[in-house]
Amino acid sequence: MSTKLFSRKQANLLWLLQQQQPFSSSPSLLLHISTISSITEEPPPLTKKKPNPNPEQQLLNLLQSSNDDDNWKENEQQLLKLLSSISPPRLPQVFRHWKTTTSKALNLLEWIQTNSPTSLPTSQSIVYQAICEIASREKDSHLKLYHIFQTSKSHNVDFASTLIHHFSRRGMIDECINVFNEIDPLLKNTHLCNILLDVLYKRNRFVEAKQVLDEMLQPESTFLPNDQTASIVFPVVLGKREESEEEEENEAWESGNEVEEIVGLVSKFCKHRVFPAALALTMLITKLGKSGHSENAWKLLHVVMDMGGTVEASSINSLLTGLGRENNFQKMCLLFSEMKEKGIKRDGKTFGIIIHHLCKSRRIDQALQLFEEMTKEKEDGDVTATPDIITYNTIIKGLCSVGRQEEGLVMLDSMRSQHGYAPNTVTYNALINGFCKAGEIEKSRELFDQMNEEGVPVDVITLNTLVDGMCKHGRISSALEFFRDMQRKGLEGNAITFTSLISAFCNVNNLSKAKNLFDEMLNSRCAPDFIVFHTLLNGFCRAGRLDDACSVASKMESAGFLLDVTSYNVLISAFCKKNRMDKVYEILKVMEKAGVQPDKVTYNTLIASLSKSGDFERVHKVLTRMTDEGLKPTVMTYGSLIHGYCKAGKLEEALKIFNLLDSTSKVPPNTVIYNILIDSLCKNKKVEDALTLMEDMKNKGVIPNVLTYNAMFKGLQDMNWLDKAFELMDNMNEQACNPDYVTMEILTEWLSSVGKTEKLKSFVQGYLDSVK
Known part of the structure; x- marks a missing residue:
């Protein structure tokens, strides 16, 4: 074909298209052809007559x-x-x-x-x-x-x-x-209803939308729901509404009636053979589980399964997670079995959820059995599911939590060799924690060094695990040195790090070091928490450094932490020991102003201190207030009163209180109370009454201890009642109650002076035989 002929045909086509322009749908084609026409050798003939418009x-x-x-x-x-x-x-x-x-x-x-x-x-x-x-x-x-x-x-x-x-x-x-x-x-038809539903939901007209949907879901409806209906409705059920409605919608999920309505809605769709898509079903089950409605999530899933809908592992995994959150292991196992029965493929996440729950419940052997089932090779050479590194970490952490850290190392090797997974920070933290708890600090440090060699990031959990492990096993200096080394490398500690160190130094009475760490914490970006304040407060009170304790309490309040009854009790006890009752009453007023109610510990501390000082008038006022506030006196309350009266030489008053224990208070006396009375009776030459009280101990099943026997031996020595002493010595051996140096001092002095050393040797031999 010649160039001229080709050019003429193009021009004619261009002219035709121009005549059709009002109805043309190809402007790009027109532009393309007009461009080509402009470069042809010959223009279209101008003498041709234009046809009439169409x-x-x-x-x-x-x-x-x-x-x-x-x-x-x-x-x-x-x-x-x-x-x-x-x-x-x-x-x-x-x-x-x-x-x-x-x-x-x-x-x-x-x-x-x-x-x-x-x-x-x-x-x-x-x-x-x-x-x-x-x-x-x-x-x-x-x-x-x-x-x-x-x-x-x-x-x-x-x-x-x-x-x-x-x-x-x-x-x-x-x-x-x-x-x-x-x-x-x-x-009316399904398509039209779907259009209106979509409009109503997008405009938050939920009441009218529900009316349309209810009409569609009726059994005799002529415009039944379809998959398009489901794709419009289920996102709304999932809470994908306007932001202004979000808060109200979340509150609705807290309502049991609302949840039942959702499950019923899905059931109605299923009756029409319309099922939620896998993603929508998974999201529904997830939301139900998170809002504490796993029972309804269970119903929802089984409605879809029982009516023939397709259920994927993701939906079941979501329900398993919700059931695990509620510790409903029985239903987790049932659902796991149903997957196998219905031919739903159990993936790695399915096994991982069950394994995690078993490890959390310390049922490690069952977790290992399931892991073996998961990774066992089938006839076709494949495995049921491939574990991921999260599952391996779960197993390793579970083993370490029950003291089987060596098996955790074996699992680490398996993770490397069988699946090529490199251990991460979580893996090493679990192993380090396991060995720290077992007191194997050196092995923990080896794992830490290995972690660094492999380039695995060290985090604050690694730091805290090692610091706490060293502190709890008496290596406080090493812990502090390790912490300083990590700080130099850019890893700052947090409140947990400082708490471990401060507690450790308080326990060994190195309060200067503890206070320095506390001050360092205040000056750093790491804000102390309540536990740190309470730990230091307790340490200063135990050491009798009350000014420092008050300073900590003041800083605690300045930091926005309100002292609780436990903190106030620590302060009250410390000032009582120093007999600073004026300060005690001041603290009680501060407590009352802060709205903190005294508890049994508060009252028992006050009663013990006042009884010890012989202020029985105030003791009874405190006791009356205690009972008025609905707090019943405990064995410690009565023990403090009895001890106070005995110390003040008011033995008859002490015995009256003792006799009231069984008759009115129904608080059974313990060994401490018996010991106080027996010791006081013996010192007042009432040895027969003391022996009667010891017999009462036996009848009530209260076991005497070495202090009981020492008090009796001293009283019998003063009365020179050898036969009764020999009887008690035999009882002591029979009950495997080990003598202490006070026992041996009393008996050695007494029996040697009366020529009964053979009896003493027999007593000692009986003790030695009992401890073999």
Whole structure:
């Protein structure tokens, strides 16, 4: 083909396209051809006569030239002729390109329906859509759109979905609902309902949406839900609403009725063979589990399974997680078995969830059995599921938690060799913690060095584990040195690090070092927590450094921590020991002002201190207040009173209180109370009464200790009652009550002076035989 001929054909095609331009759908093609034409050797012939416009263009020209309806009505024959030559699907394009008003467009449509109905057999609804586009560009478009709808109804034309779309774009939701309600029920279908549902949910019109959905879900409904319905509804159930509704929606999940309604909704969908997609089902189950409704999540999953819906491992894993959170291991095992029965593939996460729960419950052997089942090679050479590094770490941590850290090392080797997983920070932290708890600090340090050699990041958990392990096993200096080394390398400690070190130095009474660490903590970016303050407060009180203790309490309050009853009790006890009762009463007033109620420990501390000083009048006031506040005296309360009266030489008062223990208070006396009374009776030469009291101990099942026997031996020595002493010595050996240096001192002095050394040797030999 010659270049000239090719060029001429291009030009002719360009001219044809230009004549079709009002209805052209390929402007890019037109541009492309015109570009090619511009570089051809020869322009198209200019002498060729242009053909007449096509019928659609002619009809559009006729309508555009008419200023009112009468003009085009005068040309009825021409209109009818043009309409008969236009393909019906092309007629809506004429209306779409006609620059007119809604009323004129409706008049033309009415005229066509009356005079040329054959032109509209398949295109009436599309013509109405075109007229809607005209109306949407006019003022009061919502009124005109609604007028179009009423006109379409009179001609039994269904274009409600288009009208609902137009109204929804303008936020006219009530009009959308009116359109839906006015449609002939026979014209309603699932597609239309889905459109309206989507509009209502997006505009937060949940009440109206529920009404539409309930109608669809009825067994006798003619417009049943489908997968599209589910894709609209379930995201809303999952809480994907407007942000303004988010708080209310979350509160609704706390309601049991709301949750039951959700499960019921899914059940209704399932009855129509419409099931939630795997992702939607998983998200529903996850949300139910997190809000404490695992029972309903269980129902939901089994509704889908029992009705034949497809359930994937992800949905079951979500339910297993929720059940594990509630420690419902029985249902976890049942669900795990159901997966196998129903042929649902159990993946690595499924096994991992069960293994995690078993390890958390310290059922390590069961976890190892499940791990073996997971990794056992099948006949086809494959495995049931491949464990990931999280599962390995779970097993290693579980082994270390029950003192089987050596097996944890074996699992580490397996992790490397069988699956090529390199241990991470979690792996090493678990192993280091296991060996630290076992007191194998050197092995923990070896693992730490190995961790560094392999380039595994060290975190604050690693630091705290080693520091705490060293502190608890008496290597406090090493712990502090290790901490300083980590600080130099850029790893700052946190409140847990400082607490371990401060507690350790307090325990060895090195309060200067503890205070220095506390001050360092205050000056660093690491804010002390309540435990740190309480630890240091307790340490200073135990050491009798009360000014420092008060300083810590003041800093504690300045840091925003309110002292609790335990902290106040520590201070009260310390000041009582120093007999600083004025300060004690001051603290009690501060407690009352802060709204902190004294507890049994507070009152017992006060009663013990006042009894010791012989202030029995105040003791009884405190005791009365204690009972008035509903706190019952304990054995410690009565023990303090009895000890105070005995110390003050008021033995009769002490015995009265003792006799009240069983009769009114129903608080059984313990060994301490018996010892106080027996010692006091013996010192007052009432040895027979002491022996009677010791017999009472035996009858009530209270076991005497070495202090009981020492008090009796001293009393019997003063009375020189050898036979009774020998009897008690035999009882002491029978009860395997080991003598102490006081026992041996009393008996050696007494028996040697009366020539009974053989009896003493026999007693000592009996003791030696009992400890073999």
